[in-house]
Amino acid sequence: MDNLTSLWHGFAVAATPINLLMALVGSFVGTVVGALPGLGPINGVAILLPIAFALKLPATSALILLAAVYLGCEYGGRISAILINIPGDAGALMTTLDGYPMAKRGEAGVALSISAWSSFVASVIGTIGMVLFAPALAHWALAFGPAEYFALMVFAIACLAGMVGESPVKTLLACVIGLALATVGIDANSGVYRFTFGDVHLADGIQFVVVVIGLFSVSEILLMLEQTHTGGEVMKASGRKWFNLQEAMYTWWGTIRSSLIGFVIGVLPGAGASIASAVTYMIEKNLTDTEGTFGKGDIRGVAAPEAANNSAANGAFIPMLTLGVPGSGTTAVMMGALTLYNITPGPMLFKEQPDLVWGLIASMFIGNVMLLVMNIPMVGLFARMLTVPNWFLVPAIAAISFVGVYAIHATTFDLVLMTGLGVFGYMLRKLDFPMAPLILGFVLGDLMEQNLRRALAISNGDVHILLGSGITIGLWVAAAVMLVVPLLLRWKRNNKLIPTP
Amino acid sequence: MVDRVFAGVWLLLTLGFAAVARTYEAQYSYEPIGPRAFPLLLAGISAVCSLWLLLRPRRIAETLPPLPDGGLVRAVLLMAALVAYAFLFEVIGFPLATVLVTVAIGRSFGGSWPHVAVAGLALGISLFLLFDRALDVTLPLGSLWRS
Numbered sequence: 001m002d003n004l005t006s007l008w009h010g011f012a013v014a015a016t017p018i019n020l021l022m023a024l025v026g027s028f029v030g031t032v033v034g035a036l037p038g039l040g041p042i043n044g045v046a047i048l049l050p051i052a053f054a055l056k057l058p059a060t061s062a063l064i065l066l067a068a069v070y071l072g073c074e075y076g077g078r079i080s081a082i083l084i085n086i087p088g089d090a091g092a093l094m095t096t097l098d099g100y101p102m103a104k105r106g107e108a109g110v111a112l113s114i115s116a117w118s119s120f121v122a123s124v125i126g127t128i129g130m131v132l133f134a135p136a137l138a139h140w141a142l143a144f145g146p147a148e149y150f151a152l153m154v155f156a157i158a159c160l161a162g163m164v165g166e167s168p169v170k171t172l173l174a175c176v177i178g179l180a181l182a183t184v185g186i187d188a189n190s191g192v193y194r195f196t197f198g199d200v201h202l203a204d205g206i207q208f209v210v211v212v213i214g215l216f217s218v219s220e221i222l223l224m225l226e227q228t229h230t231g232g233e234v235m236k237a238s239g240r241k242w243f244n245l246q247e248a249m250y251t252w253w254g255t256i257r258s259s260l261i262g263f264v265i266g267v268l269p270g271a272g273a274s275i276a277s278a279v280t281y282m283i284e285k286n287l288t289d290t291e292g293t294f295g296k297g298d299i300r301g302v303a304a305p306e307a308a309n310n311s312a313a314n315g316a317f318i319p320m321l322t323l324g325v326p327g328s329g330t331t332a333v334m335m336g337a338l339t340l341y342n343i344t345p346g347p348m349l350f351k352e353q354p355d356l357v358w359g360l361i362a363s364m365f366i367g368n369v370m371l372l373v374m375n376i377p378m379v380g381l382f383a384r385m386l387t388v389p390n391w392f393l394v395p396a397i398a399a400i401s402f403v404g405v406y407a408i409h410a411t412t413f414d415l416v417l418m419t420g421l422g423v424f425g426y427m428l429r430k431l432d433f434p435m436a437p438l439i440l441g442f443v444l445g446d447l448m449e450q451n452l453r454r455a456l457a458i459s460n461g462d463v464h465i466l467l468g469s470g471i472t473i474g475l476w477v478a479a480a481v482m483l484v485v486p487l488l489l490r491w492k493r494n495n496k497l498i499p500t501p
Numbered sequence: 502m503v504d505r506v507f508a509g510v511w512l513l514l515t516l517g518f519a520a521v522a523r524t525y526e527a528q529y530s531y532e533p534i535g536p537r538a539f540p541l542l543l544a545g546i547s548a549v550c551s552l553w554l555l556l557r558p559r560r561i562a563e564t565l566p567p568l569p570d571g572g573l574v575r576a577v578l579l580m581a582a583l584v585a586y587a588f589l590f591e592v593i594g595f596p597l598a599t600v601l602v603t604v605a606i607g608r609s610f611g612g613s614w615p616h617v618a619v620a621g622l623a624l625g626i627s628l629f630l631l632f633d634r635a636l637d638v639t640l641p642l643g644s645l646w647r648s
Contacts, residue, residue: 054638173511173550180518180543187536190527194536195518218583225575225609391612392620395603398583399628402590407638415587423580431507449539453532461533 003131010358013060014366019359022057022065023367030072031374035080035382036393038224040089041073041273041313041330042436046212047397049337050404053209059341060356064363066334067317068371071123071364074273074310075371078115079382082108082302091273091309094281098294098301105297109241114251114299115306116375117243120368122259122307126314127364129263134350134361138322141347146454147465149325151475153448156269156325158479160437162486163275167432174433175441181206182445189453201413208336209408210418211442215435217401218422221394223429242376243299251303254284262308266315269327276312277305314364321345321357325444329436332443339443508554515551519544575609582606594643595633599625 013019026048033044045066052062077092082099095115102111144152161171184195185205196202258280265276284304285294294301313330320331324346338345343353350357375382405418425435459465467473522540582605589598600621607617632638 051636051638055636169550169553173547173554176543176547176550180540180547183540183543187525187527189532190529190536192525192527192536194525194540195521221583221606222576222579225579226572389610389612391607391610391617394610395599395606395617395620396624396628398586398602398606399599399624402586403595403628403632403638403640406590406640407632410639410641412588412591415590416584419580419583419587422583426576426580427507431504452539453534456534457532 003135006135006354006358007131007362009354010360010362011365013355013359014064014363018057019061019064019363020366022061023068023363024370026065026068027072027367027370027374030069031076031079031371031382032072032385033069034073034076034092035088035385036076036388037080037084037086037088037386038220039397040077040091041070042333042439043216043220044069044073045330045333045337046216047401047404049333049340050209050213050407051400053337053340054404054407059338059343060359062337062341063334063356063360064367066337067360067364068367070313070330070334071310071367072371074123074313075116075119075375076382077309078119078302078306079112079379080386082111082115083383084386089273091277091312092306093274094277094305095302097281098296098298101295101297102299102302107240107297110243110247110299111302112379113241113376114243114247115302116372116379117248118251118255118258118303118307119310119375120372121255122262122311123314123368123371124365125256125259126263126266126311127361127368129311130314130318130361130364133267134318134322134357137318138347138350141323144323144347144471145469146451146458147468148471148475149451150448150455150466151472151479152323152325153444153451155475155479155482156319156327156440156444157437158482159269159327160434160440162482168483168487170431170433171437174428174435175437177428178438178441178443179445179448180441181211182442183449188450199413201411201417206417207405207408207414208340208442210405210414211421212333212336212439213401213405214418214421215425215439217397218419219425219429219435221398222422222426224390224394247299251300254288254300254304255307257287258284258304258307259311262311263315265308266312267318267327269319269325272316272328272330273309273312276308280308281305317360321349321360322347324349324447326440329439332436332440336439336443505555508551512548512551512555515544515547518547579606579609582609591641592643592645594646595640596625596629597643599628 014023029048030041030044033039034041048069049066052065057065073089074091077088078095078099080086080088081092081095082103085096085100087093087096099111099115102108157175160175161168182205184202186193186203193203261280261283262276265279266272281301281304284300288300289298316328316331320326320335324335324344326332326335335345343349343356402415405414408414429435455465456463467476519541522537522544525535525537527535582602586598586602589601603621603624604617607620612620629640633640
């Protein structure tokens with residue numbers, strides 16, 4: 001009951017004009033960013049974050065804006081998946097399998113509307129899941145000490161290393177690079193200047209926004225140079241614009257199943273929207289595809305992954321808000337956003353900032369209704385944006401990114417550092433290093449070091465404290481399992497692929 | 502191969518990082534772990550990872566996907582344009598720098614001269630008005646012109 005009262009207060013926060021406006025702007029921008037191939041939620045959030053900060057938005061409004069962008073992206077990704085057979089973001093990859101064939105059959109309107117509907121259902125389920133489980137998890141996490149936190153962060157990193165990218169070693173190294181970047185600047189405990197090389201600009205450490213924009217916006221611009229797709233050749237969203245009741249009933253249970261599974265996968269650190277949609281697509285195919293129509297334009301194959309990627313996005317908020325340990329790149333960026341406002345997410349957040357947390361959750365309900373309205377009747381508008389040529393789009397992204405970074409400190413130094421990091425990120429991405437773990441490492445770096453040092457200060461330097469409680473031991477074991485199991489699976493698969501002579 | 506070159510370079514950087522980190526010492530120590538332990542721990546993990554990438558036996562031939570024709574040249578030019586944008590941002594001001602960078606980037610993405618010129622003017626002026634005037638995010642007009 002407590003949760004419902006809090007949620008009610010949350011609606012009062014979310015319904016203020018500025019927060020409604022932010023949800024609307026975020027939903028719109030998110031759908032556009034999601035629809036544009038190459039740009040995903042992390043780019044959208046990264047580009048808008050410094051602007052929100054520069055506009056001196058209050059923390060709650062800024063978070064509402066960024067969350068709406070995130071959810072909007074999960075809606076928008078399907079538009080390009082269905083109309084041009086290119087996923088607009090990673091979570092929409094599975095949607096191309098059945099969405100594009102449907103569009104070729106002239107059922108683009110049906111595919112677009114049913115996927116918007118299943119996204120909506122899933123997002124509502126995901127948000128209800130947040131209401132039910134987030135406060136309980138936060139309450140449980142209150143008992144965490146520094147040793148538990150350190151182990152939890154190691155677990156989050158292990159999850160990423162096991163699941164993201166093809167090479168766990170590269171993922172781990174990416175994470176370490178992020179952690180190392182976070183050590184730059186004055187050390188809070190001892191006052192020692194680390195890795196500043198005497199430059200006053202680095203005394204406070206590398207700005208979060210500089211790292212995020214460099215890695216996700218500048219490097220993206222360089223990667224877009226290799227894209228073959230250049231606007232045009234968009235399928236006409238002709239024919240019936242709305243799905244009918246029969247189609248809604250036909251996809252209903254698949255949507256519900258996928259929403260629930262997607263939510264659980266989203267809560268796990270490391271696994272995000274793309275894994276959720278892939279898993280649920282396979283599950284639905286195995287469960288319901290008796291005639292072998294999946295992959296040939298089956299409407300259930302459109303509804304299921306779209307439901308999963310939306311509820312996974314909702315689920316991903318839970319570890320970030322309640323534990324202060326983000327499980328994905330996008331939520332890591334949002335956590336960085338909160339840190340800019342001197343708000344540390346974690347179990348205390350629900351006690352100390354109830355307006356922020358519940359306002360955010362309530363705004364997700366509101367944002368979803370806005371997104372549904374935008375994404376069915378107005379889908380043609382977004383489809384037209386796919387025809388914007390890159391020679392206009394890319395300079396616009398560059399200019400807005402530079403404005404965002406400049407707005408924080410107004411120094412050329414930050415701009416140059418951002419560009420340098422962007423080129424570095426581009427090289428890493430060309431070498432198949434994933435970027436999400438790097439940003440996660442950067443966000444967690446300071447927390448991780450502080451918790452480690454605090455834990456060892458409590459025990460007077462005895463490392464046994466790191467294994468001192470049931471929770472820590474459980475987390476270390478879980479981390480080991482997350483690292484070893486995918487490795488074994490991969491090793492088995494590789495052995496199968498290449499028969500030894 | 503590219504992987505191994507990178508891993509080698511990275512290993513050297515890691516050693517440099519560790520060497521610098523070793524010198525950090527707190528003047529007044531009231532905790533068992535000083536400012537250098539965590540960076541050294543990271544350097545250790547990083548060294549192990551890069552050694553693995555440098556020396557691992559390879560089953561599958563891994564090469565980078567080839568860039569499209571002239572891709573490397575275009576990528577380098579694009580990087581140069583972005584670096585120039587960063588350095589010129591304050592010196593010649595946001596509107597002019599944006600016009601120039603739009604033309605440069607637009608050309609490398611295959612826009613025609615008239616198109617990118619119009620796009621540059623449109624972006625330079627409209628974004629300046631939007632951010633500096635409407636949204637109160639102060640942007641530079643150029644230190645060069647003031648003196």
